[in-house]
Amino acid sequence: MAHLALSNITKKFGRHTALAGLDLEIADAEFFVLLGPTGAGKTTTLRLIAGLEKPDQGSIRIGGEDVASWSAAQRDVALVFQYYSLYPHYTVRENLEFPLKAKHRRLSAQEIGERVGRVAKTLRIDHLLERKTDRLSGGEMQRVSIGRAIVRQPRVFLMDEPLSNLDAKLREVLRAELKDLQMKLGGTFLYVTHDQVEAMSMGDRVAVLDHGRIVQVGTPYEIYNRPKNTFVATFVGSPVMNLLPARLTDGRMVIVPERLEIALEPAVLDRLKGRSGEVTVGVRSEDVEVRPGLPLEAQVYGVENHGVEKIVTLKACDFLLRATVPARTELSVDRGSTFAFNQAKLKFFDPASGAIIS
Amino acid sequence: MSDIVLRDVEKYFGDNYIIRKLNLEIRAREFVVLLGPSGCGKTTTLRAIAGLEDIDSGDILIDGKAVQNLKAADRDIAFVFQLFALYPHLTAYENIAFPLRAMNESKAVVDQRVREVAKTLRIDQLLQKRPSALSGGDMQRVAIGRALVRRPKALLMDEPIGALDAKLREEMRTELKHIHLQNEATTVYVTHDQVEAMAMADKIAIMNEGVLQQVGSPSEVYHYPCNLFVAQFIGSPIMNVMSGAVRPADGSTTLVLGEDDATLPFPSELYHRVVEHRHAEDELSIGVRPEGVLVARQPTAGHIPVEAHIIEPLGPFDIVDLKIGRLLVRARTPSGFVEKAGDVVWARLDEKQTHFFSTRSGASMDIRL
Numbered sequence: 001m002a003h004l005a006l007s008n009i010t011k012k013f014g015r016h017t018a019l020a021g022l023d024l025e026i027a028d029a030e031f032f033v034l035l036g037p038t039g040a041g042k043t044t045t046l047r048l049i050a051g052l053e054k055p056d057q058g059s060i061r062i063g064g065e066d067v068a069s070w071s072a073a074q075r076d077v078a079l080v081f082q083y084y085s086l087y088p089h090y091t092v093r094e095n096l097e098f099p100l101k102a103k104h105r106r107l108s109a110q111e112i113g114e115r116v117g118r119v120a121k122t123l124r125i126d127h128l129l130e131r132k133t134d135r136l137s138g139g140e141m142q143r144v145s146i147g148r149a150i151v152r153q154p155r156v157f158l159m160d161e162p163l164s165n166l167d168a169k170l171r172e173v174l175r176a177e178l179k180d181l182q183m184k185l186g187g188t189f190l191y192v193t194h195d196q197v198e199a200m201s202m203g204d205r206v207a208v209l210d211h212g213r214i215v216q217v218g219t220p221y222e223i224y225n226r227p228k229n230t231f232v233a234t235f236v237g238s239p240v241m242n243l244l245p246a247r248l249t250d251g252r253m254v255i256v257p258e259r260l261e262i263a264l265e266p267a268v269l270d271r272l273k274g275r276s277g278e279v280t281v282g283v284r285s286e287d288v289e290v291r292p293g294l295p296l297e298a299q300v301y302g303v304e305n306h307g308v309e310k311i312v313t314l315k316a317c318d319f320l321l322r323a324t325v326p327a328r329t330e331l332s333v334d335r336g337s338t339f340a341f342n343q344a345k346l347k348f349f350d351p352a353s354g355a356i357i358s
Numbered sequence: 359m360s361d362i363v364l365r366d367v368e369k370y371f372g373d374n375y376i377i378r379k380l381n382l383e384i385r386a387r388e389f390v391v392l393l394g395p396s397g398c399g400k401t402t403t404l405r406a407i408a409g410l411e412d413i414d415s416g417d418i419l420i421d422g423k424a425v426q427n428l429k430a431a432d433r434d435i436a437f438v439f440q441l442f443a444l445y446p447h448l449t450a451y452e453n454i455a456f457p458l459r460a461m462n463e464s465k466a467v468v469d470q471r472v473r474e475v476a477k478t479l480r481i482d483q484l485l486q487k488r489p490s491a492l493s494g495g496d497m498q499r500v501a502i503g504r505a506l507v508r509r510p511k512a513l514l515m516d517e518p519i520g521a522l523d524a525k526l527r528e529e530m531r532t533e534l535k536h537i538h539l540q541n542e543a544t545t546v547y548v549t550h551d552q553v554e555a556m557a558m559a560d561k562i563a564i565m566n567e568g569v570l571q572q573v574g575s576p577s578e579v580y581h582y583p584c585n586l587f588v589a590q591f592i593g594s595p596i597m598n599v600m601s602g603a604v605r606p607a608d609g610s611t612t613l614v615l616g617e618d619d620a621t622l623p624f625p626s627e628l629y630h631r632v633v634e635h636r637h638a639e640d641e642l643s644i645g646v647r648p649e650g651v652l653v654a655r656q657p658t659a660g661h662i663p664v665e666a667h668i669i670e671p672l673g674p675f676d677i678v679d680l681k682i683g684r685l686l687v688r689a690r691t692p693s694g695f696v697e698k699a700g701d702v703v704w705a706r707l708d709e710k711q712t713h714f715f716s717t718r719s720g721a722s723m724d725i726r727l
Binding site for chain 1: 395396523524525528529531532535536539550551552553556557558575576577580581590591592593594595596647649667668670671672673674677679690693694699
């Protein structure tokens with residue numbers, strides 16, 4: 001297992017810049033997630049590390065060694081893709097043995113058998129070893145693909161949306177299994193996804209990527225609670241963070257004069273350090289309280305019952321705003337209600353750049 | 359607006375049932391979601407209502423009249439597909455106006471109805487644009503506008519927002535529901551996404567392998583699933599299910615989890631109710647959602663010590679895997695409540711949120727404490 005470092009990586013395809021001055025450091029045995037929308041540069045990053053593409057600029061180090069001149073095979077990384085790339089007419093056992101039978105490995109038949117058995121047991125596919133891969137379910141196939149990657153004990157695991165094609169329930173199960181596997185192996189994992197739930201639930205650390213640049217790196221907790229800008233704030237978390245345009249003036253936050261404005265608490269004013277004028281206010285749905293007798297007025301626009309809780313959409317003046325409330329809260333659409341913000345959790349962003357203030 | 363009744367509807371292909379003895383009532387103005395995994399028969403059911411698919415037996419009644427022998431065009435029902443089937447060379451306005459013009463409505467009527475629908479859908483600013491200039495969400499709004507403009511008896515939708523990204527889906531789900539509340543069209547909506555179903559439905563009909571499993575409000579199917587399939591299809595993270603047994607104890611019932619992986623004191627009535635049900639006492643499947651697993655950081659009466667394993671921080675809360683003997687049970691805790699994997703915490707199952715199923719049939723035993 002190995003430490004992985006990318007410094008100042010730039011990669012262009014024709015006139016399109018896929019990555020621009022990317023710096024990334026992944027510790028040995030870390031589960032690191034690259035999160036971003038389609039086209040952010042996630043897959044390109046993986047392919048550069050795997051040696052399937054060459055960077056136009058910058059260096060890649062695996063275990064402290066610059067790998068610029070190394071071939072894909074020499075880099076000893078394993079790639080798992082969204083689409084299972086298994087040999088269809090082979091059995092699961094043959095698929096797992098395949099990477100071990102390469103001549104340069106010189107492994108004995110006994111050693112190969114032991115390794116395959118161990119991996120199959122870890123991934124709970126030991127009962128499927130003699131089955132042909134075209135007779136497996138999607139989840140089983142993806143387990144075999146992962147098995148084929150880990151059986152040769154590579155230095156780094158690169159995973160490109162390996163769960164995207166599976167249904168929601170199976171994704172949930174495999175998410176926990178992959179994380180468990182990584183902890184057991186003590187492996188360095190670089191995992192690419194556009195799904196913020198996967199990133200949050202699996203990553204020791206998460207890098208949020210947008211247009212070929214890293215916007216923020218941090219633990220899931222940091223990314224969720226201290227987003228650096230409105231892109232991260234709205235990309236992570238479901239429901240999406242509410243963003244409202246407001247004016248800060250005389251200790252008040254004014255969204256719509258008189259109809260939608262509040263006095264800010266001293267602790268919030270301290271945080272703002274005298275900033276006034278236009279801002280974008282961010283507030284997560286769980287930080288909007290809805291019950292009778294609160295200072296701000298709204299109409300109930302929609303109610304979603306998710307069992308464990310309800311998500312309410314409020315219409316306040318012309319703004320739609322989501323709140324998470326306990327499941328037992330009774331609310332009906334088109335009725336009036338009142339709400340308040342948990343001020344300690346309010347985020348303030350610069351309206352022009354989207355960057356967090358303070 | 360109309361009601362739709364399916365009575366003993368069956369559809370088979372060779373020896374395989376696609377839909378088996380389906381009975382379902384959709385009341386006028388209701389928003390009903392057909393939910394299930396792929397291949398469960400939900401889309402076939404929707405297409406049968408629309409007249410796009412023949413059925414082999416049973417009746418489909420719209421406003422009390424059997425329509426199974428009517429052509430699709432004569433059923434006065436509108437269908438919205440996942441892929442926005444818009445005419446690319448026509449503007450949004452012309453796309454929406456199309457069905458009315460086909461019916462030779464007057465220019466004034468067409469204009470009035472198009473503008474009315476566009477306003478509800480909040481696309482009145484976009485009427486002069488062509489589909490290629492619209493976002494995915496707006497294209498789907500136009501497609502829905504085209505379906506609604508002729509005021510059909512019912513609106514059928516097949517995964518209409520499945521192709522959109524997560525954020526837009528969240529937004530469209532609220533919009534679609536709001537549109538429904540305004541125009542009150544009877545709506546049948548097909549999806550495989552339980553979050554979408556929970557969020558939008560007045561009533562959810564859950565199907566599996568061609569068989570209707572349960573019909574109920576989101577709250578009913580979440581809190582009172584009729585069998586293990588429904589219990590684990592609805593809700594995220596998935597409901598924990600483990601084998602178990604009950605044993606009589608002094609003034610209580612001992613609930614055994616797994617194969618003696620843990621024992622928990624439960625109210626004495628549990629044992630009696632299991633016995634009353636004439637189920638074997640050791641053929642129980644015990645189900646509990648992550649929020650029904652109560653976790654304390656200090657030793658607490660009635661709780662058992664367990665080791666925390668993987669912690670998934672999901673933002674407002676965490677999902678913590680607890681090692682209970684050889685079982686892994688997932689609990690929902692406040693964010694940061696359990697610090698790290700390997701920590702010992704104390705846990706119990708909330709008896710009010712514990713479900714009991716027959717392991718053999720999967721059916722709920724309807725025991726709620």
